[in-house]
């Protein structure tokens with residue numbers, strides 16, 4: 107078991123134009139399940155590879171249990187990495203895939219066999235031990251890849267989109283299995299994904315990155331309730347938070363155009379300009395007769411069984427913007443209807459229109 111720290115660590119690829127990871131400072135507690143989340147190309151994989159010793163760090167440090175890993179070759183860092191591609195040996199049985207690293211390290215055959223059988227049983231692979239990887243389903247191959255990391259009992263697990271190759275249903279069961287395995291073993295884990303639902307379901311905490319820069323690291327709940335900037339607000343939550351441009355004036359934000367609507371807001375920090383973005387989640391708004399709230403026209407209703415999402419168009423300046431409101435399926439407005447959308451004043455987020463930073 108171990109702590110992990112990145113201290114102002116940066117990495118630029120020789121042929122890269124900007125830093126793939128820019129001044130990353132992040133601490134992972136002993137036994138924690140930390141998810142690195144962000145859009146494609148934001149630097150998640152690079153951060154893992156820096157820790158694994160697979161990429162050069164130009165500035166800063168990475169530490170495991172307080173020890174700077176600079177100069178320690180990847181094979182001696184005692185970290186186990188699981189990739190999306192699984193990287194199983196195709197000509198070896200499941201049992202040999204699982205035990206290979208221990209064999210290589212010179213462990214006695216009886217110890218290897220004992221450990222392999224224990225891990226196989228934890229991952230429901232006991233009756234697959236003699237099979238070759240190509241005769242297994244995607245989900246089983248994925249479990250072998252995880253099992254191979256578990257057999258080693260490393261200080262830290264590094265997982266890079268390990269569920270990426272699975273279909274939606276298998277992903278859900280596999281993510282529960284990984285979370286359970288991690289809790290049981292208590293091994294500190296860094297887990298990379300671009301899927302925010304997966305991140306919210308699995309992580310003790312989530313570190314959100316964008317363009318190489320860490321944006322926020324927090325519990326799933328706190329990220330959802332208190333995003334620190336416009337990027338995090340728009341990235342966490344599905345459908346995303348509605349963000350409507352407005353102007354701030356003496357405790358009120360004016361949003362929408364046709365029938366300008368005033369929302370009471372509290373601004374805790376000085377604004378760089380009066381322009382703001384007002385955010386509210388689809389579940390934090392209700393419908394009212396036109397003339398109340400934001401004046402909108404319903405353009406689409408997505409019906410998902412019990413609930414529905416109504417897409418409502420508002421005028422903003424010369425353009426239009428869509429806000430999404432969640433409602434019960436049988437209370438959904440019809441397409442083309444003109445309705446007022448009233449955000450819950452207790453659930454309003456305010457971001458600086460210039461910097462995107464949360465101000466209230």
Ligand code: ATP
Nearest residue numbers: 119121122126145146147148149150151152153300
């Ligand atoms: P994804 O979710 O698509 O895997 P990611 O968040 O893991 O993305 P990285 O793979 O860490 O992102 O890439 C970060 C940045 O570094 C991207 O801009 C990418 O194009 C660039 N990059 C990655 N690998 C290399 C490389 N070998 N050479 C040059 N640039 C690279």
